[in-house]
Amino acid sequence: MDVLSLEQTSGRRRRVQLLDADLPDEGVESGAELRRTTSWAPGAERPVVQVLGRQPALMTFQGQWTTQGSNYEILTLIRTVEAILAEARPVRLLWGDRWERVGLVVRFVPSWLDADRCDWTLEYEPHATEQLTNAALRRRARMPRVDVSAAAAALGAVAAAELITLRQVALAGWISGIDP
Amino acid sequence: MSGRKTYHYPRTVVVLQVSLLAPTGELTEIDVTTIPISVEWTRNDINEADEASIVVDWSEVPLDPRAVSDCRVVIYCADVGSEDRALSIADEAAARFIGFVDEPEVSFDESGETVTLACRDYTGRLIDTKWRGGSIRVDRPLSEVYRELLAEAPPYVGTELRIEDDRAVAGVTGRKLWTPPSGVSVWDCLVGLAKELGQTARWELGTLVVATPTTPSAADARLVVYGDQVERMTLRRSLNPVANKRIVFRALDTSSRKVVEGQWPATSEGVKRDEVAYSLPAGDWSPKTLVDRAKHVYTTWMRRQVQGSFDTVAMSDLDSADLVSLASGDQVYLQARSYDPARVLGKSRGELASYLRDHGLAPTTANALASAWVGSEDLASLFYVVRARHSWSRDAGYKLAADIGNVIGVS
Numbered sequence: 216m217d218v219l220s221l222e223q224t225s226g227r228r229r230r231v232q233l234l235d236a237d238l239p240d241e242g243v244e245s246g247a248e249l250r251r252t253t254s255w256a257p258g259a260e261r262p263v264v265q266v267l268g269r270q271p272a273l274m275t276f277q278g279q280w281t282t283q284g285s286n287y288e289i290l291t292l293i294r295t296v297e298a299i300l301a302e303a304r305p306v307r308l309l310w311g312d313r314w315e316r317v318g319l320v321v322r323f324v325p326s327w328l329d330a331d332r333c334d335w336t337l338e339y340e341p342h343a344t345e346q347l348t349n350a351a352l353r354r355r356a357r358m359p360r361v362d363v364s365a366a367a368a369a370l371g372a373v374a375a376a377e378l379i380t381l382r383q384v385a386l387a388g389w390i391s392g393i394d395p
Numbered sequence: 396m397s398g399r400k401t402y403h404y405p406r407t408v409v410v411l412q413v414s415l416l417a418p419t420g421e422l423t424e425i426d427v428t429t430i431p432i433s434v435e436w437t438r439n440d441i442n443e444a445d446e447a448s449i450v451v452d453w454s455e456v457p458l459d460p461r462a463v464s465d466c467r468v469v470i471y472c473a474d475v476g477s478e479d480r481a482l483s484i485a486d487e488a489a490a491r492f493i494g495f496v497d498e499p500e501v502s503f504d505e506s507g508e509t510v511t512l513a514c515r516d517y518t519g520r521l522i523d524t525k526w527r528g529g530s531i532r533v534d535r536p537l538s539e540v541y542r543e544l545l546a547e548a549p550p551y552v553g554t555e556l557r558i559e560d561d562r563a564v565a566g567v568t569g570r571k572l573w574t575p576p577s578g579v580s581v582w583d584c585l586v587g588l589a590k591e592l593g594q595t596a597r598w599e600l601g602t603l604v605v606a607t608p609t610t611p612s613a614a615d616a617r618l619v620v621y622g623d624q625v626e627r628m629t630l631r632r633s634l635n636p637v638a639n640k641r642i643v644f645r646a647l648d649t650s651s652r653k654v655v656e657g658q659w660p661a662t663s664e665g666v667k668r669d670e671v672a673y674s675l676p677a678g679d680w681s682p683k684t685l686v687d688r689a690k691h692v693y694t695t696w697m698r699r700q701v702q703g704s705f706d707t708v709a710m711s712d713l714d715s716a717d718l719v720s721l722a723s724g725d726q727v728y729l730q731a732r733s734y735d736p737a738r739v740l741g742k743s744r745g746e747l748a749s750y751l752r753d754h755g756l757a758p759t760t761a762n763a764l765a766s767a768w769v770g771s772e773d774l775a776s777l778f779y780v781v782r783a784r785h786s787w788s789r790d791a792g793y794k795l796a797a798d799i800g801n802v803i804g805v806s
Contacts, residue, residue: 258621
């Protein structure tokens with residue numbers, strides 16, 4: 216299941232998890248830049264280069280939240296992201312098993328098209344890149360302790376075959392009230 | 396093509412040893428290691444304290460000047476050689492400056508919040524501290540006298556000393572007491588006592604080194620070239636030299652074990668002049684020999700005193716010798732070249748003369764100018780560093796700006 220998660224690493228640990236129609240549009244770039252100074256002294260055949268270090272590039276996400284297609288109230292999403300930006304605490308960005316970043320949400324612009332549709336742009340400045348190690352992947356794949364009975368009570372009678380699905384969904388944090 | 400390095404990886408770390416003052420008067424000592432926003436340190440000659448300025452981010456080191464009782468700093472800077480290496484404070488060769496903060500300052504504005512620390516090396520507070528002890532008993536080892544003087548300034552108690560000739564000054568002067576002029580500083584006393592034994596006193600980071608001066612070797616000179624890694628170079632010579640500085644040479648005569656002196660012009664001429672004093676290495680010296688040398692330097696100086704400067708962002712010279720350690724007194728070969736034949740610097744003597752004739756100069760004038768330019772480096776290409784200013788910042792990396800003077804041979 217493809218899930219884009221933004222979670223504060225401290226404080227109230229606010230979290231936004233986007234999946235399905237809430238996910239950003241395609242074209243998200245994740246790159247890096249090598250900071251350096253290159254000085255060509257007059258008459259020199261080759262420059263003096265000072266390598267200052269690798270800097271992850273700013274990541275820009277754009278998408279559209281709609282009343283019908285979203286898994287959340289649009290306003291809930293907007294207010295949560297705005298709070299994450301305002302509190303300026305480090306935010307862990309996790310997208311499936313692609314990569315994990317720690318950085319800051321530095322810009323968020325919701326743009327209402329009408330009462331049911333809102334375009335949004337979010338800029339995330341990564342400060343550390345962490346490749347998910349095999350151990351980390353195994354941790355994330357471990358079945359969580361899910362109170363299935365509580366989930367069943369919330370959703371009504373559930374067939375046994377659907378319990379596994381519930382656990383997967385709980386891992387993604389999609390079901391509110393169940394924290395894997 | 397020269398063999399110099401193209402790629403440098405400049406990294407800097409500073410260590411702050413802060414004494415924090417609580418409203419109750421209680422002091423708390425803390426150590427903070429941080430990467431500054433920018434740092435600059437200047438290696439001055441031995442008569443002046445080295446200086447430094449460190450700017451750190453307030454959000455990383457929230458030092459309020461009102462709470463700072465004292466602060467010692469250490470600056471580390473080096474080319475770490477590759478992107479995946481970090482600079483460690485365990486790397487003693489990377490330590491470039493140790494000193495005390497004279498003035499901490501915080502600045503808050505829309506561009507950010509920073510703490511700026513203006514510092515001087517260990518010479519600074521010794522210059523500021525007046526000697527109030529009157530005459531000094533010198534019929535004991537020099538190290539013992541030094542420890543008594545350093546005790547006048549509390550941070551220096553326990554300072555590491557390295558003294559080459561630790562004899563008693565009384566053995567040279569013949570007097571048990573040494574009386575400094577009134578109003579001098581503790582540093583003046585330390586330097587004056589060292590001179591009595593033909594030695595100089597200087598700080599090598601945290602160690603006070605007292606030793607006889609050595610003859611600088613041109614073999615150790617760095618090689619920097621405008622046309623390769625030097626971005627800016629200036630040379631100037633005063634055509635109206637005012638011979639108003641008396642030259643004084645002092646040296647320890649190894650035969651008599653006494654310090655002898657020679658000067659030119661002699662004081663008997665009755666003309667009051669500023670003097671420039673040099674300490675020579677210990678050897679077989681006599682007053683007459685030193686007078687001859689002083690006279691040679693005095694007359695030569697009027698003809699050939701050249702001063703200048705150069706800027707570079709390279710961290711090593713053409714032979715990969717470290718430039719980050721460049722200090723006052725070090726020697727450099729400074730040349731101007733170009734690999735581009737379209738530039739004047741890239742032409743041979745014949746090509747330059749032809750170029751000047753093509754631009755309207757008479758043949759004799761063009762030939763004279765071309766010969767003078769090509770031959771000028773025979774007049775002065777070896778320089779000593781008067782002052783070396785090193786700087787580093789997170790955004791711009793490392794830079795060196797040096798003031799130089801030409802080396803005048805005395806043989």
